[in-house]
Amino acid sequence: MPATPPPESPDHGRKALAAFLRSRRERADPDGTGLPAGGRRRTPGLRREEVSLLSGVSLTWYTWLEQGRDINVSPQILLALARALQLDEVERAHLFRLAGRAAPEPAERSLQVPDAVRAFLDTLMPNPAFVIDRCFDVLAWNRAQEAVLGAALLDRPRRELNSAWLLFREPGIRALMPEWEAETEWMAGLLRQQAAYELDNPRFAELIDELTATSPRFARLWEAHEVVEFRSSVRHYRLPDAGDIEVSFVRLAVQEAPWLSLICHFPEPGSESERRLRGLVTLPQ
Numbered sequence: 612m613p614a615t616p617p618p619e620s621p622d623h624g625r626k627a628l629a630a631f632l633r634s635r636r637e638r639a640d641p642d643g644t645g646l647p648a649g650g651r652r653r654t655p656g657l658r659r660e661e662v663s664l665l666s667g668v669s670l671t672w673y674t675w676l677e678q679g680r681d682i683n684v685s686p687q688i689l690l691a692l693a694r695a696l697q698l699d700e701v702e703r704a705h706l707f708r709l710a711g712r713a714a715p716e717p718a719e720r721s722l723q724v725p726d727a728v729r730a731f732l733d734t735l736m737p738n739p740a741f742v743i744d745r746c747f748d749v750l751a752w753n754r755a756q757e758a759v760l761g762a763a764l765l766d767r768p769r770r771e772l773n774s775a776w777l778l779f780r781e782p783g784i785r786a787l788m789p790e791w792e793a794e795t796e797w798m799a800g801l802l803r804q805q806a807a808y809e810l811d812n813p814r815f816a817e818l819i820d821e822l823t824a825t826s827p828r829f830a831r832l833w834e835a836h837e838v839v840e841f842r843s844s845v846r847h848y849r850l851p852d853a854g855d856i857e858v859s860f861v862r863l864a865v866q867e868a869p870w871l872s873l874i875c876h877f878p879e880p881g882s883e884s885e886r887r888l889r890g891l892v893t894l895p896q
Contacts, residue, residue, distance in 0.1 A: 739858070754892055
C-alpha cells in the first residue's frame with residue numbers, strides 16, 4: 612500500500628524549496644553523471660527518478676519535496692541532493708536555508724582575509740580595527756590597532772597572534788588595560804561559548820590547552836564554566852604616549868567568510884579620546 616503523502620505546507624519556505632529543486636533539476640546536465648544514455652530527452656535536465664538514483668533519496672520522498680509537502684529534511688539528504696543536482700557552494704547554502712537548516716561551511720576555512728576587508732581596515736583610521744577567526748586568532752589589523760597595542764602585535768609566532776593569548780599571556784597588554792580583570796572574565800566566557808561550535812577544531816583545543824597550562828587565571832576562569840555572548844561595549848586603554856582613551860567596540864561579520872569577524876573600536880566624535888587617537892597615528896586634527 613503506498614505511503615500517505617504529508618499535507619501540502621502553507622509555509623512559503625517549503626514552496627520556495629520546491630521551486631528551487633525543480634529549477635535546479637531542470638538545469639542539471641545529465642552528461643557526466645554516470646547515468647545510462649536514455650536517448651533523446653523531451654525536456655532538459657534530470658528526471659525525478661534520476662535525481663533519486665543519483666542521490667540515494669527515495670523517489671517518493673523527493674517527489675514530496677518538489678510538491679512542497681510538510682516534511683523535515685536532514686542535512687545528509689540535502690548534501691546528497693546538492694551533489695546530484697550539481698549545486699555550487701552558493702546554491703548549496705541557499706538550499707539549506709530554504710530547508711530551515713544551517714548551511715554547511717567549507718571543510719577547510721581559509722585564513723586569507725579578503726582584499727576588500729583589508730582595504731576597509733585602512734579606511735577606518737584612526738579607529739583601531741582588526742580581523743579575527745572563530746578561534747580568536749588575529750589575522751589582520753590596521754595601523755591604529757598597531758599603534759595602540761605596540762610591540763604586542765609585532766614579530767610573534769603565529770599561535771601567539773590571538774586575542775585570548777595576548778590578553779592572558781602578554782604583560783604589555785595587561786599594562787594597557789586598566790580593567791584587565793573584567794576583560795579576562797569576559798574573554799573566558801566568550802571562549803566557553805565558542806567551544807560548543809569548535810569541538811572538533813584542533814586549533815581551538817591547542818589554544819585552550821596552552822592557556823590552561825600557562826595561565827593560572829585562565830585555568831580558574833575556564834573551570835568556572837561561565838558562558839557569555841559577544842555584546843558591543845566600551846573599552847578603556849591607558850597608553851604610554853597618548854594617555855587614557857575610551858572607545859566603544861563592535862563586531863562585524865564578514866559575509867563572504869562567515870568564520871571571520873571584524874572588530875572595530877571608535878571613540879565618541881569630538882571627544883578627547885578621538886583627539887588622542889588621531890595624534891597617536893599622526894593624523895591631522
